[in-house]
């Protein structure tokens with residue numbers, strides 16, 4: 001039996017559709033706990049859903065966020081839909097899926113990238129001092145070997161909060177997996 005979609009999924013899909021073909025509609029802000037326990041945030045590309053309440057991102061395990069999330073998987077995504085005038089905040093725990101653990105899954109995700117999208121995994125270690133003699137490929141073909149540091153980040157969503165600036169007053173709604181996604185209306 002297929003699991004029912006949580007009620008926030010169709011709302012998020014509708015907001016995403018409002019953005020049309022805009023590339024930036026798939027950009028999300030990922031917040032983590034730094035290894036020094038201070039906050040960190042950066043932009044990633046939303047890569048798709050895995051199950052009804054799991055969302056996938058791709059990153060480089062050598063990056064700071066790779067280390068942070070191995071240490072502490074707690075994360076929050078902020079996803080802004082300007083045309084729909086809505087913000088979704090998705091909170092939960094991130095599981096890191098490496099080629100060593102799930103080679104087939106990582107290979108499939110690796111192949112779904114464009115040649116230019118793959119190229120960044122062929123670059124030297126993120127945040128190391130720039131070596132002027134290092135090479136930074138512009139493209140990596142589909143047949144290039146899957147790097148060990150390619151990692152799929154799978155966010156298991158536990159809480160969702162949507163803020164809709166369209167109506168007056170603004171609408172703020174929260175759903176939690178713990179209450180079977182029962183909808184809670186909150187003051188905006």
Ligand SMILES: Cc1cc2nc3c(=O)[nH]c(=O)nc-3n(C[C@H](O)[C@H](O)[C@H](O)COP(=O)(O)O)c2cc1C
Nearest residue numbers: 027042043044045058059060063064065066126127
């Ligand atoms: C529009 C945009 C999309 C990005 N997409 C990704 C992505 O999908 N995965 C990723 O690891 N970094 C992505 N980045 C780079 C990250 O924002 C970040 O600079 C990098 O991953 C290093 O982050 P860290 O030092 O916190 O680990 C993107 C940056 C921008 C501006």
